[in-house]
Amino acid sequence: MRGAGTFLSGYAMTGCLIVGTALSVPAFAQGSNAAAPAEAAASASTPTVYLPASFANFQPRSALDMVERIPDFTLQEVSDDRGIGQASENILVNGERVTGKGNDARSVLRQIAASAVERIEVVDGATLGIPGLTGRVANVIVNSGGVAGQFRYEAQFRRNIEDQISTGSVSINGRIGASDFTLSLDNNGGIRRGGVGPIIRTDATGALLQRTEETASFHDDEPRLAGTLRRQWADGSILNLNLAGQLGFFTGRFAGAVTPRTGPVFDELFRATEDEWNTEAGADYEFALGGGRLKLIALQSFERSDVTNTYTSLNRVPGAAIFGQRLQRDSDEGESVLRGEYSWQTAGGDSWQAAIEGAYNFLDIAAALGRRQNDGSYVFSPLPGGTTFVDEWRMDANLTRGWRLAPGLRLQTTIAGEYSRIRQTGMNGLSRSFLRPKGSAALTWTASPRLTVNASVERRVGQLSFFDFSSMVDLRNDIGTGGNVQLVPEQSWRFDAEATRSLGPSGSITLGGYAEFITDIVDRVPLSATEEGIGNLPSARRWGVIARGTLLLDALGWRGARIDANAEFRDSSVLDPVTGRNRRISEDLNRNWGINFRHDIPASDIAWGATIQESIEGPEFRLDQVRQSPLNRPITFIYVEHKDLFGLTVRLTVRNLNDTRDDIRRTVYVDRRDGPVAFNERQLRRIYLIGVLTISGSF
16 A cells, blocks of 8 residues: 555545536536537426437447436446346436346447437436436437447457457347337457466565466457347337347466475466356336336346366476366356336325335356366366255335425435345255345435435345355365355445536536445355355444546637546445454455546547546455455556548557556465464566557448
8 A cells, every 4th residue: 555645645636626626617608528418407307408419529329428428427337136126227218217137228328329319318316206216317218210220349459468359249229110129249248358477475574485477368258149129009008028148258367387485396377267158038018007007027037157267286397296176166047037016196296106026036056176187187076065056035015205395305215125035955955034124215405406415315135145155165376165054134224415516518526425334244254263254244334435527628718628537435344253353344345436538629520538547445354364456556548539430430549558557465374364474475467558449330
């Protein structure tokens, strides 16, 4: 952390200057650098409307390109919880939430050609009567005429790493008869990355124990084919269907020559592979019933994954035998969900929704550990605790009401409950049931046409990862994790508040914070005197502050320039079960921030920009060691873009301008973390400059 205080002080000063400048900027006429709203919001219920002309200067290719240009708007990712639950993404398409999981909002927006977007309405989520939506929500209105398509291709090049030439996507959307459709093929997960650097291991006094010259590389491809179909009848009934299939191929490779303080040099190799395939099918049907509307939702998904991890080492002495271990783990996962939502409004304009959801999830996993024989084969035996079957039946019910308390003041309340039965078979099999209350209250106050305040309190019930019920072993670092059948879902109270100040044509700024009080938090715990695993600790706290905003520089005389910034700083506290002292939650976020600058040069098709960003997690606390793997400094990159090169958008980017490196640190203790240090380990893995070519177009 050397120099961190100076760096954070500098960043805080920069942030204060940006915020202060933005707050003092008058509302000058809109320049060419921003998505100009066609209608300014006068209250929480009046949307800010962006027409396609608002984004013309950016020449977007997809609806995602348009949404990402809305000032002070950050796209929220889909929840990774099991089931569907309430809305968690701040995106609607034609007034409807995206109810799939594999086809999340980002994927859906990427599939919609910009030419198919009629307008985008930004409104406060609490005014929509959709449970779970608070804060700014973008409703993308897509027209249903004609057929449009778009594509995107990306290639990356860097030293010592295989060229990345398989990343891209193509999609088409339009109308067949009375039905709207989208069809897409992408490999957005096609990545090639890695680095080179020494691993220095020293004893407690700082004396060198060994040095490893290691090269790491990661190769990933995730081709995905997806399609959606939507039909709306004259009576207002709506049917949505979606189907997707995906393959996954991952290889990670760590190769190094180890020079110990005493003894011969030896070579070691760790190779991890995962081959998987998954499918997801979903449908929802909405229609009028009584005085309201009923929506029925169904989802089915399945995933098959085969993992093989192999570690070998060989001393550089004549006749030495190769030592080797191999882990094989095969798993099947599935999810089935049925959900019903009935919504209606009172004569006074208050909204209600009653929902009930049933879900079944399972994980069937088998793991075996093998030792290498002299002929190169492996003899396997079951990994203790590594073979198990876990399933869960879960039912969730909630009732939500939206209240109009006063002009500009709205409240959304939800009372809910969840019942689940988790069953685990295999070693120490166990079946348990849980009945947990939950709910939320979210308040939105439009203090003025330019100032909106959101505050909420929520009772949350967490979900367990089924993989934590089984044992696992890390062959590269020679550490194991035991399975724990006694896990229980964590519960928490979370409090959020944020204020958004519109600067009119000059941008927008949002400031906020949150606090969370957790019981039965899931963290790493000792399972015995010599074994650790994922378990529950009695309580923990987490708190943080957030800031984000967009500053459009036309008002300062720099036409076509804008700054987008975001920051989150977090701290947490939990009582360590090994040392008995308070520490951070293991691997909890420490800070995440970024500043993006873009300049669309007026009267030209040229744009350029630069970014600086950083995301740091706290240490991982294990039974006998502490590990952290941040980058040693923020990442920076610059780009230049031609928005109409023979009808294409072409961008050239140079990343890692300041030679950012992986800074992996590990302290291992003799027995447990309350004992003496066995050794310290540090690796600075060099990433080198990265060149990126991005080409996108429409058809």
